[in-house]
Amino acid sequence: MLQKRIIVCLDVKNGRTTKGIKFQNNIDIGDPVAMAELYYHQGVDELVFYDITASTEKRSIMIDVVRRVAEKIFIPFSVGGGIGSLQDMKQVIMAGAEKVSVNSLAVKKPEIITEGALHFGSQCIVVGMDVKKDADMESGYRIVIHGGRTPVDLDALSWAKEVERRGAGEIVLNSIDADGTKDGYELNLTRMISESVGIPVVASGGAGIPQHLIDVFKEGKADAALIASMVHLDGFTVGEIKKEIEKAGIPVRM
Amino acid sequence: MKIGVVDYKAGNLKSVETALKYLKANFIISGNSRDLAGCGKIIFPGVGEALSAMNVLNKSGLAAFMKNSFASDIPILGICLGSQIVLDTSDENNAVCLGLVPGRAVRFTKTSGLKIPHMGWNQVEIIRDHYIFNGVPDNSSFYFVHSYYPAPQSSNDVVAVTEYGKTFSSVFTSRNLVAVQFHPEKSGETGLQMLLNFIKH
Numbered sequence: 001m002l003q004k005r006i007i008v009c010l011d012v013k014n015g016r017t018t019k020g021i022k023f024q025n026n027i028d029i030g031d032p033v034a035m036a037e038l039y040y041h042q043g044v045d046e047l048v049f050y051d052i053t054a055s056t057e058k059r060s061i062m063i064d065v066v067r068r069v070a071e072k073i074f075i076p077f078s079v080g081g082g083i084g085s086l087q088d089m090k091q092v093i094m095a096g097a098e099k100v101s102v103n104s105l106a107v108k109k110p111e112i113i114t115e116g117a118l119h120f121g122s123q124c125i126v127v128g129m130d131v132k133k134d135a136d137m138e139s140g141y142r143i144v145i146h147g148g149r150t151p152v153d154l155d156a157l158s159w160a161k162e163v164e165r166r167g168a169g170e171i172v173l174n175s176i177d178a179d180g181t182k183d184g185y186e187l188n189l190t191r192m193i194s195e196s197v198g199i200p201v202v203a204s205g206g207a208g209i210p211q212h213l214i215d216v217f218k219e220g221k222a223d224a225a226l227i228a229s230m231v232h233l234d235g236f237t238v239g240e241i242k243k244e245i246e247k248a249g250i251p252v253r254m
Numbered sequence: 255m256k257i258g259v260v261d262y263k264a265g266n267l268k269s270v271e272t273a274l275k276y277l278k279a280n281f282i283i284s285g286n287s288r289d290l291a292g293c294g295k296i297i298f299p300g301v302g303e304a305l306s307a308m309n310v311l312n313k314s315g316l317a318a319f320m321k322n323s324f325a326s327d328i329p330i331l332g333i334c335l336g337s338q339i340v341l342d343t344s345d346e347n348n349a350v351c352l353g354l355v356p357g358r359a360v361r362f363t364k365t366s367g368l369k370i371p372h373m374g375w376n377q378v379e380i381i382r383d384h385y386i387f388n389g390v391p392d393n394s395s396f397y398f399v400h401s402y403y404p405a406p407q408s409s410n411d412v413v414a415v416t417e418y419g420k421t422f423s424s425v426f427t428s429r430n431l432v433a434v435q436f437h438p439e440k441s442g443e444t445g446l447q448m449l450l451n452f453i454k455h
Contacts, residue, residue, distance in 0.1 A: 070268065075441070169373070253375045
């Protein structure tokens, strides 16, 4: 039986892992390569690296991180942030990433999804969606970009269907409302999107305790769950989290 | 013994390369059958679409090279797309494949709740002894990404099975070829163990 995936997300700035709230007050929490190795040995299923370095000239630092991670860990990982073109996608894939993730770029230039899928295969193309509750939208949720700061005229549900149609292989669904709260994932949103598309949906935003992951798998129908501060700062190990999930009767890789 | 990794422009071979380097294997990656001719073992990886892969293999002479290698009992490890196109045909754009092993690649049928591609970690149940599983516990999990699955004609060829909507052959063998549908190079320490088994055999 296909197992639910636990994915650890690392925000990388100038070659260091950082943790901050909405891209502000970032604190240095370690070397991304050493952290990737640690989580790999704890049994994480996949990793995501988001490059939050502001300047494009420091792009090579991130590529170097990707290359060093690929030499040490033998599980899939994706890279997002700062992807502006097919050439950027190629660079991270050639450095050893399994997938590339696009977010704001996909909204501004949706054809990049199709072009990426044609060049590298759908399985390589992840679309990140930042979503905010909005009663004016048909599904009740609106797409926002630039880390949640800029609302756009896109309904979250119709956008999810569109990215699938354009060839995305996976959706990372981040709830801006739940992000940073540690109160749990937004279950209604996750279930609505996951049940409406035929590609895997990764839930993101709001995880604080292992029960939140159990909830998002059972009630949210997520295929995978993204975590960050739980393991970076709050002292949980991936192994402990997986044990809790397994105890709840959910198939995970032990 | 030198391993030849066949590059037929189907997907990215970076992760196979880094895994083999990590395992200190003696290998080359090439799309030229003359370079590959001196190798004692062959890894046949690949991600992508069957018909365009077969076009590249036929035009480059690599199809003939694969058939000769198989017939002369050179150990071959097929991975992902490389485990499908060793069969007679693929339902993917009705590709005529290498025909090393009787059988075809079949598309998963869309049923409720079943997402395609089959992507993520899934368990592999060993049903027949094979050196490729030395030191690998039964029902270990491996990383899969695929929309078609291999269906070898003879059940005698099946080494291991996996369940996704239905039970399919995730590992099969014929003569000195062993074909795995998942990605051992992305399946953590158990995956590396399998690659090591192939390197050392």
